[in-house]
Amino acid sequence: MNCRAGYPLGCTDHNFVTIGWRGWASSSLCKYPGGLGVMTAAYGAHGLEKRVNSDAGKLKAWNSAANIQLIHAVALLAISQSPALMARTSRFAAPLLLAGTVLFSGSIYALILDTNKTFSRTFKLGPMTPLGGLTLICGWFALAL
Template sequence: MDKSALIFGAIFGLLAVIFGAFGAHLLKKKLSTEQLQSFETGVKYQMYHAIVLLTLGFNLSTKTQIDNYIIYAFIIGIFLFSFSIYGLVISSANDKKLRFLGPITPLGGLSLAIGWALLIYKFVI
């Protein structure tokens, strides 16, 4: 069992619920349909991967280096991917788009993909 994966999984799951409600109720009036869809994409990916982290936390021992890499890839990926989307959407809704966040989103997606690839590698070896 990996406590850090469980803690981050639970935190990201909680925040996904809060951000989902925030988007559905408070931001709905401020955001365009496209912006709201982007925000919801961030929430969905965050929740999906929070569940993955919880599952990994209960099933990985982190005695091997690859287990640690998998968990860190998902934690970093969630943070970079989802939170950069939130920042981009909210800042653009306030007409102060934080353009530096644009390149961060694909890095988060890449980190999530690396986490999945490492998981596949672990299953194969």
């Protein structure tokens, strides 16, 4: 079966997937954001309230970060499992979505958990959140191209 002509989902000839980051994306690394997203959402729902003294703003920010992480984990998984998307967008979209998720959600988690602000000041995490958001936007535009 020649998989280049139409990229059927049941294709077993994977020679065409040597482009871009396909080998890396199909590995378990692409699946970590989903599992970690569920864990962070569960922590936000059941354990974070005591740590942030019921600060509604911090709880809402944590929930938003977990939601963004879960949405983009599904997008990364879909991209990694679709030969047509991988062939078309492998160079930019998925790496941008992964980096954006790490920067956006990761910086929010770190800013909320760093109660004495030593980590936040050392690594300048404040600008990482909008930079992550911009990276996510670029990833979605790259996917649309």
